[in-house]
Amino acid sequence: TFTLEDYFNGTARTKSYNMRWVSGTMKKITPTNKYINPNIKYTVTSRVAAFDYMVSADRKYVCFQSNYTKLWRHSYTASYSIYDLEKGDFINMDIPHEIQYLAWSPTGHKLAFVWKNNIYVKETPTSAFKQVTADGAHNLILNGIPDWVYEEEMFSTNFALWWSPNGRFVAYARFNDSGVHNIEYTWYGEGQYPETVLVPYPKAGTPNPTVKLFVFDTNTSRINEHYLSTVTWASDERIAVQWQNRTQNYVVLKTYDFNGSAWTEKTKFLTKGKWEVTSILKVTNDAVYYVSNEHNASPGQRNVYKITINDASHSERECLTCTLNADRCKYNSALFIKIYNILYIGIHVCENLKFLKTFLEVRVLEDNKDLENTLQNIAMPSVTHGTLKIGEFDLWYQMIQPPKFDKSKKYPLLIDVYAGPCSQKSDFRFRVGWSTYLASTENVIVASFDGRGSGYQGDKIMHALYKRLGTYEVEDQITSKYIFLGHCISNHVFVLQSYGGYVTSMVLGAGSGVFKCGMAVAPVSKWEYYDSIYTERYMVTPAENQAFYDNSTVMERAKNFKSVQYLLVHGTADDNVHFQQAAQISKALVDEQVDFDAMWYTDEDHGLGGSSNQHVYTHMSHFLKNCFA
Known part of the structure; x- marks a missing residue:
């Protein structure tokens, strides 16, 4: 079987290909840390202990990153060393350490970087830098x-500066x-003595x-002067900016010319149907490539x-992928270069490179045959999908079933x-994890259900939770239990983690008697405690929706936990869902004399990484076995 040790040791981990496109020619970093291109080979990363690299647009320089220090989910600081490919050696630079972000220009080899919350630009790697901003201050003003x-809720990146396509302008947010x-x-x-960490939140x-959004002209060093959502350069002197109001129910897409005039054009829909476009991959002069869940009416x-x-x-x-290993690969995406190549993955491990124009196979980058052979010697679970009707909706579920079910x-x-x-839990993506161990x-049986409020099944389902978190998504998880009862031991049922930790806690606190046990990892307990952008997107402000804020707290249901087994888990340094959330649940349960289990992870953030993850x-797993005993 697939054991817990197999999960921790990565016995069945898929192999990916550490590659990125630089031009029409492939360049890569191999697992042995050697930089390779078609013309020259050097072992250089060991000299600077690099963990990543970036190649300039003209392919004359390679910028290596080292001294990685994580900050939040996407952000980090690092040191940067630039290697001259023509001279075959590193160059001397005046870029300081602990850089917060660095980017090559789309053409040539200009550089923009952020240090101590200020932006700097270099015309060449060896030239002196220009300081673009000077008002950056820790926890006060951030440029670029x-x-x-x-970072967490709007951009999902560590940067807020964008080069124009010709490399003349840098747009940046302050x-x-x-x-x-x-x-x-x-x-x-x-x-x-412990320290106190302060974060504007x-x-x-x-x-x-x-x-505020600014544009810096690298030729003249001149700067031209809500929610800023996305920024895209439409041309060399035209920039598209998306803004949202605070409650995020209204979006303005404005396209600005460099001279300050606005430009708009009536939009034209290219697709329609009872399915969703999940991402736009590539837009060319004559085509749009995108990903959707249209095929087989399967979200x-x-x-x-x-x-x-x-x-x-x-x-x-x-459809370019519907017939490519259709019985195995049902979850696909793509990477593009100028000759439009595709990399796809699926329910089984499929990573192949093909020409989109002719579908001739260029090269198999990784077929994961070793993994496939390994899995043949392990009693692996099976996965089934289906729908459950709740009211007017046919909602999707997934069951991971034990071998020889x-x-x-x-x-x-x-x-x-x-x-x-x-969110979406019922999908066709290949995964091997803790659920695999439990089933194998x-x-x-490990089941997941996408009830009202979930994504990729239409706006009517997704918008059902608007202004009422903690209602339908909780009710639907309780209802979903009944579709699985035919295969399950009576009452030996429980739920878990993150937003799921919140739903777990709300389900157990509902007092329905349906669930015997529950585990909540880093749960929200009260929406006033969570960040404004996420919470107000779905609940508007407390002043506008106080009744639903008041009725959606875990603490108000504390007395109903006396009849269930409950495990509460949280990291004390969680910058996202603060330890305050679990502490308030604990306080309420103690006030109601509820016996429960708790586990705190000291100095761990929302991800519970490192040794804490295995722990x-x-x-x-131990809690689960005791619950089922």
């Missing part, structure tokens, strides 16, 4: 990088956190950061499509829940 809430309240948490470390109904599948366009019309959509037998059941707005070794899954 997002603050905590924009974040002012001076009016934002700080969250404080303790960092215990190894010192005699706007919570629901409190002041948000203010954001959990993903395929790559192409629409040919011209000034007057567009073609019908063409027998419908006449009864099995323990774990409901693996997330249930956050626009412990003979547990938490081992601990949850």
Whole structure:
């Protein structure tokens, strides 16, 4: 069987290919840390202990990153060393250490970087830098990088500066956190006294950061002067900017010419149907490539499509991946270069490189045959999908079933829940994880269900939770249990983690008697405690929706936990869902004299990484076995 040790050791981990496109020619870093291109080979990363690299657009320089120090989910600081490919050696630079972000220009070899919240530009790697901004200040003013809430909830990146296509202009955002309240948490470390960490963190109904967008002209060194959502250069002197209002129910897309005039054009829809476009992969002069879940009317599948366009019309959509290993690869995406190549993955391990134009196989980068052979010697679970009708909706579920599953037998059941707005748990992506161990070794059915509020099944389902988190998504998880009861031991049912930890806690606190056990990892407990951008997107402000804020707290349901087994887990340095959330649940349960289990992970953030990751899954496995005993 697939054991817990197999999960921790990565016995069945898929291999990917550490490659990125630089031009029409492939260049890569190999697992042996050697930089390779078609003309020259050097072992250089060991000299600077590099963990990543970036190649200039003209392919004359390679910038190596070292001394990685993580900050939040996407942000980090690093040191940068630039290697001259023509001279075959590193060059001397005046770039300081602890850089927050660095980017090559799209043409040539200009550089823009952020240090101590200020932006700098270099015309060449060897030239002196120009300081673009000078007002950057820790936890107050950030130039070219997002603050905590924009990084986490809006941009999902560590940068807020964008080169124009010709490399002349740099657009950048300036974040002012001076009016934002700080969250404080303790960092215990190894010192005699613990430290206090302060992070500007706007919570629901409190002041948000203010954001301005600027454009810096690298030729003249001149700067031309809500929610800033996305920034895209449409041409060398035209930039498209998307803004949202605070409640995020209204979006303005403005395209600005460099001289300050606005330009708009009536949009034309290229697709329509009862399915969703999940991402746009590539836009060329004559085509749009995108991913959708249209094929087989299955929201959990993903395929790559192409629409040919011209000034007057567009073609019908063409599916490029629907027939590529259709029985195995049902979750696909693509990477593009100028010759439009594709990399795709699926329910089984499929990573191949093909020409989109001719579909001739260029080269198999990684077929994961070793993994496939390994899995043939392990009793692996099977995965089934189906729908459950709740009201007017046919909602999708997924069941991971033990090897040699027998419908006449009864099995323990774990409901693996997330249930956050626009989330999806029932899909066709290949995964091997803790659920695999539970099904393979412990003979547990692991089920997931995408109820009201989930994504990729239409706006009506997704918008059902608007202004009412903690309602339908909780009710639907309770209802979903009944579809699985035919295969399960009576009452031996429980749920888990993150937003799922919130739903777990709300389900157990509902007092329905349906669930016997539950595990909540880093749960939200009260929406006023969470960040403004995420919370107000779905709940508006507390002043506008106080009744639903009040009725969606875990603490108000504390007395109903007396009849269930509950495990509460949290990291003390969680910058996202603060330890405050679990502490308030604990306080309420103690006030109601509820006996429960708790596990705190000192100085760990929301991801519970490192040794804590193995510990938490081992601990949850023990809790699960006791619950099923």
